[in-house]
Amino acid sequence: MSTGHRHKPVPLTDGLSEQYWAAARDHRLLIQRCRHCGSYQFYPRLHCTTCFAPDPEWVEASGRGKLHTFSVVERSTNPEFAEDCPYVFAIVELDEGVRLATRIVATPPGRLACDAPVRVVWPEAAVGPPLPVFAVTGDGGRESGDRGTR
Ligand SMILES: [Zn+2]
Known part of the structure; x- marks a missing residue:
């Protein structure tokens, strides 16, 4: 039977991700950088995945x-x-080199192509913190019917 109004699962915050979700509420996308070797990483971890610092x-x-x-x-x-x-x-690769699972919005799926330039956008969530999704920038989406041939 129905349990009443249903909504999407809300991200769970723990000690490791608390700062990430706080920034998301301000529409800022955080990733981690190693204090020792400078490597970027996402999702959050307690140590650097490159040098283990x-x-x-x-x-x-x-x-x-x-x-x-x-x-x-x-x-x-x-x-x-x-x-x-x-x-x-989608999986988006940020300019910093890390990849994250997300959605692409505002471009019809038939016009998407891998390597299209994207930028983060922050639609408001009905419940919980906003989730970062991405939109194609400039003319990165291809014209309908263009399959990469000349
Ligand atoms: Zn490191």
Whole structure:
């Protein structure tokens, strides 16, 4: 039976991600940078994944990157997401070199292409902190029917 109003799952905050979600509320995208070797990483960890130094620092990312890969979700068995279909699930590579799972908004899926330039945008969430999603910038989306041929 119905349990009443349903909403999407809300991100859970722990000691490691608390600062990330606080920044998200201010529409700032944070990633970690190693204090020892300078490597960037995402998602948050207690140590650097390159040199294993402890306690990487949070820094604000540029919010710019490129579309690494994507998939169009046509149907969802999860009722909280079914109303969003079709939507674009994507892996975006930030200019800092880290990749994150996200969505692409505002461009029809048929006009998306890998390596398209993207920037972060922050739609308000009905419940919980805003989640970073990305929009194609400039003319990075290809024209309909253009399959990369000359
Ligand atoms: Zn390091």
